[in-house]
Amino acid sequence: MPIVNRVADLQPDIQAWRRDLHAHPEVLYEVHRTAAFVAERLREFGCDEVATGLGKTGVVGVIKGRKPAGGDVKVIGLRADMDALPIEEQTGLPYASKTPGQMHACGHDGHTAMLLGAARYLAETRNFAGQAVVVFQPAEEGGAGAAAMIKDGLMERFAIDQIYGMHNGPGMPIGSFAIRTGPIMAATDSIDINIEGIGGHAARPHKSLDSVLVGAELITALQQIVSRNVDPLDAAVISMCEFHAGNARNVIPQTAVLRGTVRTLTAEVRELVEKRVRAVVAGVAQMTGAKIDLTYERGYPVTNNHAVQTQFATRVAKEIAGDTNVHEMPPLMGAEDFAYMLEKRPGAFIFCGNGDSAGLHHPAYNFSDEAIVFGTSYWIKLVENTLPA
Template identity: 50%
Template sequence: MPVINRIAGYSEEMTGWRRHLHQHPELGFDCVRTAAFVAERLREFGVDEIHEGIAKTGLVALIHGRGKGPVTGLRADMDALPIEEVTGLDHASTIPGKMHACGHDGHTTMLLGAAKYLAETRNFAGSVALIFQPAEEDGGGGGVMVDEGIMDRFGITQVYAIHNAPGFPEGVFVTGPGPVLAAVDTFHIHVKGVGGHAANPHETKDPIPCAVSIVQAIQTIVSRNHYAQDDLVISVTQIHAGSAENIVPDKVYVNGTVRTFDPAVQDMVERRMTEIVAGQAASFGIKAELVYDRHYPATVNDVEKSEFAAETAREIVGDKVIYKEGREMGAEDFSYMLQARPGAFIFLGQGEDGPSLHQPDYDFNDAIAPVGASYFVRLVERAQPVE
């Protein structure tokens, strides 16, 4: 079965939804206008229930099928990024400093397209829970929705999500069993010295050499404290210090990210980073503080559900499904939902050319929205067939 004909028939309407969302991006938990747009469309479709205000601006909508059965959860993220768009497109962001640079406008559109079809046909048993969440990029909105009890409240038994994938051919699905995306942690290092005139450094306690040594020593965690065949990334991404060429600053801020798959590796990294920061500070006779925040856990696909997802994708795109073991160092807060219920996260190629995610010239490929919507529909219909 290729793209469902009925969904293909309203692809132009889906493009309109997506481009409207693209023009009005919102950040984090503040997806007020986006959530209102989603709820308005869902009411037009005639879904049975809409539950708003979950994780501030998230919502869950229920569509009941024919007869008793389980509940499948389908998730889309709604938030944008704090990036200034440079595409120059007619539907470019109208909000300065904000844009949908990760394709969440497209994810929301795919789930809306599936909702419209499922509400029309109801060719499934049980129910489907449409999960529209805020704050995937920052804030862990998916985790907040889980903490607020959506899985038990709505009786969700399995859960699925799609993410668009620049760099893969248009319409190709990619997934696999087990870990597919990494856990993400953030570290903040505050090095505190005594500033003064740069001509008299002996009268200061310069925090810059200490910060430089900390950054250099942190790199040895990967190369010397970690088994080389396990995945680990530590990246220092920010160093802020000073205000003029003749002033020794009194503080330095160092920031970065850690990507892992094994909680034991996370523990090791935090322990070694704590030791390095304390040791380097002591060697320079100044103070330094490490704040180590654990954020999203690893995104781990259920083996059985990932196979089911791949089989379903093949119904839509034939042999354009890549099913393999393999993982990326990016992160996703859908991981919280997969910790709560079995399910699968799948990527949908949007073209081999063009900018990658989180770039100011990125734009979602509207041609793949009907593909994703059809996949969502068939997941439900295959998982919960009408007897």
């Protein structure tokens, strides 16, 4: 594994970048320090072009190979996300977040650092034809930064033919990868429900229209959609996670608010679930007499890996990790806005082992520096195999 060995020499620098980013987390589109850090490194590496401000704060670097590309694929895109989460860190690390209420609890610091490491290597060696485009994206955590960069012309401006993404995987052994063809992560939609009944004294419920009871009816009915309307062989999740009503034990509240999330893996099931949610809300409103306002918003689409590119990514991962350390995984019901990029160009999304760490979005999570060599090597090999010199 010559690339792995050579990347090991870069590991101390990549680790230092990662820990600096970890100590200075930024959320959503407000990744100004992070973007400036990335752009400065890319210029130091000698990238042929460094563009900033795509999707508000995204950064793109272009690295040209030794020869013009001669095949169907002339430009390959590699994407890393830069944003952190609004979570108070509880790791106790010497490089823990210095920003109260924000932390890199999903490993985007590691993703950014690994892609920077790959960019440095590729800019030094240029052992490929065509162009490698490294894409550093803001606002993956709920802000749809991928869609914003696409809207700003990412694919067309840099003539990207294929696009690849990677995420760390807690619980997966260091040095392993997991991937699958087709849906690998779910679409995510949001449900917001406002209920208005008639408030009153708790001892006189017959003179009121109880918004709490209406909310309970809704939750019970909504949770039955998956079990009684969705084919058992398909996957879907409806989770109602917020219920706000009342502030006194002897007052029936006038209003109640429910909020929840929907996760699906196919367009057909997504349509079905939305249709049933709307019907259930309308039915409960008619049954109870309460006024119920529903806001159903589509979020990230399904992250759908393309077959040819997934097979290729699997072969590359096996070159880095060995055949027995690359696994076909079941789909996850979490969401990922790299889905927008896969709607525009063929490509694949892969998971790289993070070892026995706390889970993603947990205040004790930390990206494992031991994963750096494997993730960085995967990026490099992906370029060199896609665009052979």
